[in-house]
Amino acid sequence: MNNDVLQQLANILGKGDILTGAAVAAYEFPWETHSECRARAIVFPRSTEQVAAVLKLCNQLRQPVVPFGGTTNLVQGCATSDDDIVLSLARMNEIEQLDVAERTLTAQAGMTMQAAQEAAAAAGLYFPLDIGARSNCTLGGIVSTNAGGTKVIRYGMTRDSVLGLEVVLADGTVLTSMNRFIKNNSGFDLKQMFVGSEGVLGIVTRVVFRLASKPTTQHVALLAADSFEKVVEMLAVAQGALPGTLTGFEVMWNSFYERAVVPRGRLPAPIEPGACCYVLIESMGTDTAHDQSAFEALLETLIDEELIVDGVMAKSDREQADIWAIRDEVEPVLKQAHNFDVSLRSADAGKYLEALVRKIPQRVSNSEVVGFGHLGDNNLHVSVQLADHSAEQVRTVEEIVYDELRPFNGAISAEHGIGIEKRAYLHVTRSDAEIALMEKLKRTLDPNNILNPGKIVSIT
Numbered sequence: 001m002n003n004d005v006l007q008q009l010a011n012i013l014g015k016g017d018i019l020t021g022a023a024v025a026a027y028e029f030p031w032e033t034h035s036e037c038r039a040r041a042i043v044f045p046r047s048t049e050q051v052a053a054v055l056k057l058c059n060q061l062r063q064p065v066v067p068f069g070g071t072t073n074l075v076q077g078c079a080t081s082d083d084d085i086v087l088s089l090a091r092m093n094e095i096e097q098l099d100v101a102e103r104t105l106t107a108q109a110g111m112t113m114q115a116a117q118e119a120a121a122a123a124g125l126y127f128p129l130d131i132g133a134r135s136n137c138t139l140g141g142i143v144s145t146n147a148g149g150t151k152v153i154r155y156g157m158t159r160d161s162v163l164g165l166e167v168v169l170a171d172g173t174v175l176t177s178m179n180r181f182i183k184n185n186s187g188f189d190l191k192q193m194f195v196g197s198e199g200v201l202g203i204v205t206r207v208v209f210r211l212a213s214k215p216t217t218q219h220v221a222l223l224a225a226d227s228f229e230k231v232v233e234m235l236a237v238a239q240g241a242l243p244g245t246l247t248g249f250e251v252m253w254n255s256f257y258e259r260a261v262v263p264r265g266r267l268p269a270p271i272e273p274g275a276c277c278y279v280l281i282e283s284m285g286t287d288t289a290h291d292q293s294a295f296e297a298l299l300e301t302l303i304d305e306e307l308i309v310d311g312v313m314a315k316s317d318r319e320q321a322d323i324w325a326i327r328d329e330v331e332p333v334l335k336q337a338h339n340f341d342v343s344l345r346s347a348d349a350g351k352y353l354e355a356l357v358r359k360i361p362q363r364v365s366n367s368e369v370v371g372f373g374h375l376g377d378n379n380l381h382v383s384v385q386l387a388d389h390s391a392e393q394v395r396t397v398e399e400i401v402y403d404e405l406r407p408f409n410g411a412i413s414a415e416h417g418i419g420i421e422k423r424a425y426l427h428v429t430r431s432d433a434e435i436a437l438m439e440k441l442k443r444t445l446d447p448n449n450i451l452n453p454g455k456i457v458s459i460t
């Protein structure tokens with residue numbers, strides 16, 4: 001049967017659009033949380049029709065299929081076994097339409113976020129999402145994870161910018177729902193069921209994104225505070241002072257900042273490490289005179305109210321990029337760590353992190369807790385540096401991280417999703433009834449459990 005599947009797949013696809021054997025193992029993941037790729041084959045369809053034909057065949061043969069976008073997810077959402085077929089959207093990466101008047105971008109799901117950002121900018125518009133993995137992550141991937149990122153405080157999550165979708169269901173049915181309107185209440189908004197569903201309900205092949213006005217002003221400052229309580233006050237002041245133009249409020253505890261900048265890290269330090277917390281504040285707008293004075297007035301208020309102990313405002317594009325580079329310097333933090341992505345009330349994030357900093361090293365030797373995140377969106381990233389990544393140590397860390405979250409009614413995933421990594425803890429955030437409905441939806445749409453099996457929920 002093995003060769004039979006491969007032969008039938010080859011009949012569907014173009015020459016060179018299927019990899020097998022050693023070529024599968026040689027597949028390069030851009031982000032090394034994955035080990036070697038294991039799969040029966042990797043297929044690269046070039047059209048929705050080919051995706052539909054592949055799924056129809058695989059469904060008939062009960063053949064598991066794992067969708068690959070840019071494979072930058074951080075929750076083992078693209079984990080595979082030797083028996084899987086990988087379906088990569090990499091060769092479906094064309095823009096179909098950029099409608100300037102209607103401010104929409106219609107594209108195939110394999111297009112990268114960066115390519116979408118550049119296309120929107122070239123048309124005088126703005127793609128409303130940004131994340132550090134922008135050069136690799138794809139439109140289908142960010143839709144399937146409902147990605148957040150650094151502009152959520154202004155533009156919302158991916159879900160908020162998706163107007164239309166085309167999805168291929170497990171049996172090969174093509175669900176074309178390429179709505180382009182801001183308002184469309186014609187029955188159920190089915191696309192929202194697929195946003196954030198991590199490839200377990202269908203494969204996204206095309207997307208309509210809503211674009212925003214291109215900002216013409218940008219102001220960035222890096223500020224240091226001597227307590228987390230002051231950071232929370234800063235957030236409230238910034239939200240009041242920059243209505244509609246606050247685009248970033250990123251917090252980095254010193255444990256993150258000192259790993260990014262010299263002497264411990266590699267980037268120049270615009271302000272000295274060693275304070276409690278560092279905050280990157282960004283505003284973007286279209287009113288040159290007003291935006292600059294509003295941003296400067298905010299900084300003066302923060303100084304007058306003694307909410308900051310140090311700070312620098314970027315005076316050029318280069319200095320802005322240098323400050324953002326510090327926040328994007330996640331590799332030294334994420335690579336050796338077990339990483340978490342929780343959400344809770346912004347005001348509770350300090351107390352929560354303090355509890356982890358105290359409790360994890362008590363039970364796990366040679367560990368250190370690093371905190372950073374998109375505080376304006378209630379989103380805290382916790383990276384627990386571990387010398388020993390054994391299953392037992394990892395489980396101990398996970399139990400502490402999620403047990404401590406319960407009193408705050410927090411969520412186990414703010415933006416990265418569940419994948420395999422967080423499936424066992426879904427009940428911390430979701431009720432039995434919610435999980436049962438997720439399982440029912442999965443069984444209904446994919447009764448043979450061929451689509452990304454084992455991710456989010458297990459229905460075996």
Ligand SMILES: Cc1cc2nc3c(=O)[nH]c(=O)nc-3n(C[C@H](O)[C@H](O)[C@H](O)COP(=O)(O)OP(=O)(O)OC[C@H]3O[C@@H](n4cnc5c(N)ncnc54)[C@H](O)[C@@H]3O)c2cc1C
Nearest residue numbers: 069070071072073077132138140141142147148149199204
């Ligand atoms: C340096 C770095 C920074 C990051 N920063 C952020 C951040 O700020 N915010 C954030 O939210 N995330 C962040 N991430 C996580 C990651 O970038 C996002 O989850 C992103 O949305 C994944 O996109 P992708 O194309 O790489 O998807 P993949 O990793 O390929 O796939 C993600 C999931 O969706 C499925 N899938 C992929 N494509 C499709 C499709 N077309 N149809 C159906 N299912 C599909 C996959 O099977 C998998 O389950 C970061 C990751 C890195 C490495």
